[in-house]
Amino acid sequence: MTPWTRKNNYVSDLKDRFRSEPYLLINLTLTGVILLVFLYSGFFSPVKDNYPVVCIHEKLTGEPCVSCGLSHSFSLILRGRISEAYDWNIYGLRVFIFFAAQLIMRIVFSVFYLKNADSNKQLITYDIAVSIMLFFVSFLPYVEWIFNQALKILD
């Protein structure tokens, strides 16, 4: 077997695993989605203020919501202007860290999954647990705000 054939076999095996194993496929797609989020933040400029996504909540109610200015905040963080990002949205940085952490986790966990076939189940359990924890830590202010708004309306 020539090195070329061996390499070809390895690539086709990898392709086969990605097709047949949902975990890898999910990781790959989510990586793409997170990269799109970063691309969006990098493409649109906070100076030109040309963001296509507007706050629907503000449009409907006339009141600003807790996540207003998140796009600005993300763009500023990507450009290294952290203190300005805080001014736009105080929770912007923690949400940005969540996305960045998820991007790294998707890649690292996929590599571990491919290399250690014996501990795959354990790896997925850790992944789910860490992701849920990170999600709630990052999005807690938003979840709290939604919950409080609903409570206010019910009162």
Added chain:
Amino acid sequence: MEDFTTNTGQNQGQPSGQPSKQPAGQNLGVAALITAIVTFVIAVIPCVGIIAMIPGIIAIVLASVGLSQASRNGAPRGVLVAGLIIAAVATLISFSQIFVAGRIGDKFQNKWGKDIENVIDDVQQNVLDELENSNINIKVESDGNKVEITTNPDKQDRHQELEELEKDNTGINDTLDKKK
């Protein structure tokens, strides 16, 4: 715990490079789970949370179709159930935001509506007050004849007029008999 590693042994023994056959509903399950996760993240961002209704419903439909296929063929359903649950919760969060936004909008509308009504009432009252206390001057000209009527419809003047009229007609009982 969901078994994402399940390969169901369907591509074992196959020569590499050949596409492996997926268990029924597996692709739909993966699509539903990815859509559901993305929907969940969108749903908890209040600015765009309302939009999450659309992918949420899509994820529910995908998971439901996948579940029916999987149950017909006896294929594993873990991914599908996970997708369905996450999508349902995300759609609920998104729906709650529509409800909240709608109610806040109604509140604003009611507040503004009341303000507008109050302004109209005030204006109406002012106009009536001014009319009551103003001098009315009517001039009629016809074929060289001029008639000019000037009145000062002050409340006090009218009260005096009424009192004078009552003094003249004190003998006439103009009250209605309530017993009849």
